[in-house]
Amino acid sequence: QVQLVQSGAEVKKPGASVKVSCKASGYTFTNYPMHWVRQAPGQRLEWMGWINAGNGNTKYSQKFQGRVTITRDTSASTAYIDLSSLRSEDTAVYYCASGAFLGIAWGQGTLVTVSS
Amino acid sequence: DVVMTQSPLSLPVTLGQPASISCRSSQSLVYSDGNTYLSWFQQRPGQSPRRLIYEVSNRDSGVPDRFSGSRSGTDFTLKISRVAAEDVGVYYCMQGAHWPPTFGQGTKVEIK
Numbered sequence: 070q071v072q073l074v075q076s077g078a079e080v081k082k083p084g085a086s087v088k089v090s091c092k093a094s095g096y097t098f099t100n101y102p103m104h105w106v107r108q109a110p111g112q113r114l115e116w117m118g119w120i121n122a123g124n125g126n127t128k129y130s131q132k133f134q135g136r137v138t139i140t141r142d143t144s145a146s147t148a149y150i151d152l153s154s155l156r157s158e159d160t161a162v163y164y165c166a167s168g169a170f171l172g173i174a175w176g177q178g179t180l181v182t183v184s185s
Numbered sequence: 186d187v188v189m190t191q192s193p194l195s196l197p198v199t200l201g202q203p204a205s206i207s208c209r210s211s212q213s214l215v216y217s218d219g220n221t222y223l224s225w226f227q228q229r230p231g232q233s234p235r236r237l238i239y240e241v242s243n244r245d246s247g248v249p250d251r252f253s254g255s256r257s258g259t260d261f262t263l264k265i266s267r268v269a270a271e272d273v274g275v276y277y278c279m280q281g282a283h284w285p286p287t288f289g290q291g292t293k294v295e296i297k
Binding site for chain 1: 222224226233234235236239245277279281284285286287288289290291
């Protein structure tokens with residue numbers, strides 16, 4: 070079955086970077102875009118960016134431009150999100166979600182905690 | 186960014202009774218291709234979101250037919266014809282017509 074499995078929880082200090090992975094299975098990875106969405110405590114879902122898993126093209130929300138990088142490894146059917154210059158407001162659950170308009174599958178979420 | 190406003194934010198419902206959630210967009214969600222990119226997502230307690238409805242009224246595979254979506258201008262509605270216990274959770278609308286995609290605040294559905 071279609072599945073997205075994300076890497077485990079992270080605790081980071083302010084100013085550090087974090088990289089979260091998302092491994093896809095059960096479908097052809099390169100056929101669908103991969104999105105990254107986050108959910109801070111008590112906040113609505115927030116879309117961060119996406120990657121065309123086929124050609125590697127990316128597009129980011131302007132809010133995160135300059136701090137976020139989304140990549141993929143087609144041989145491993147895995148997408149990654151790298152967020153730098155972390156601050157306390159980046160504490161959130163980070164989700165990957167595949168398919169146009171996030172309709173194929175979602176990962177289980179990765180909690181990233183930013184704390185000194 | 187397009188602002189998506191949901192109401193109510195909390196919805197206590199009786200099992201077997203209907204429920205309705207509204208979502209209003211600050212701009213038209215009709216894209217240049219003629220399609221309207223409004224989706225609904227369900228997030229059950231402790232789970233990741235999953236999409237229920239896309240392009241206003243199309244149910245995703247495996248979604249019970251008690252869920253339906255409709256539109257009137259920039260107002261969108263998700264209806265549950267008869268609420269079941271497994272429908273408890275938070276429901277989000279999302280627009281995909283304008284960059285970046287944006288979500289509503291979420292509506293928490295709980296059983297009375």
